[in-house]
Amino acid sequence: MLDVSGLNVFYGQAQALWDVSLSVAGGEVVSIVGVNGAGKSTLVNTIAGLLRPASGRISMSGVDVARVPGHRICEHGIAVVPEGRRILPQMTVRDNLDLGAYRPGARRASQQRIEWVHSLFPILWDRRNQMAGTMSGGEQQMLAIGRALMSDPQLLLLDEPSLGLAPVIVDTIFDVITQIKDRVSVCLVEQNILRALKISSRGYVIVEGRVVLGGTSEELLANEDVRRACLGL
Ligand code: ATP
Secondary structure, X not given: OEEEEEEEEEEOOEEEEEEEEEEEOOOOEEEXXXXXXXXXXXXXXXXXXXXXXXXXXXXXXXXXXXXXXXXHHHHHOEEEEOOOOOOOOOOEHHHHXXXXXXXXXXXXXXXXXHHHHXXXXXXXXXXXXXXXXXXXXXXXXXXXXXXXXXXXXXXXXXXXXXOOOOHHHHHHHHHHHHHHXXXXXXXXXXXXHHHHHHXXXXXXXXXXXXXXXXXXXXXXXXXXXXXXXXXXX
């Protein structure tokens, strides 16, 4: 499904990603883990079409999307939940969800999809008429994920969904990720390495803009370097 190969990304003269390659197949949750500043958001923003790679390939279901702009990436089956969520605070929860289904193909089946999203996050039904900006951070994260699912993606790209949230809320969000994976593949970018790997089949470790390790989550969790560098064990 998603195949990234040899990706090099710069901010001006400064290189942020070096020869990054990774893949996500159908039905998988794949984690991309690394500490603060490793290059995770740069990778998400490049796949999302917000940054142009200097070189390398990003292929989604066989189509090269490396030069597709951010506002058109959802047409290729990729939905992105950026760090900081970017929900529309002055609109209701329901209107935010409806906005996620704006592309024509997604609109057709939006009634079934909104019922699915409400079944995953019942709080979004309870709060449907509330202004999104008045909800808690965890509820806003659920809304951001729900809105992304409304575009009927094949791949959900999540940038640090656990950031700043209470462990009980993270549990809810990570439970939903495991529930949806048969319908939508998930690429989970996280600093919360232990928890991310626990719900993933595979993972990649990014250090200073390079993928230094990749493997099954069990392999990564057992790796001494990962345990030392990332888990503080
Ligand atoms: P965080 O968890 O803090 O978001 P991250 O792993 O997502 O970290 P990035 O934000 O991708 O890391 O940053 C990777 C590198 O690129 C860092 O050295 C950072 O300083 C640099 N960087 C990020 N954004 C920019 C920018 N807009 N201009 C210049 N350098 C940037």
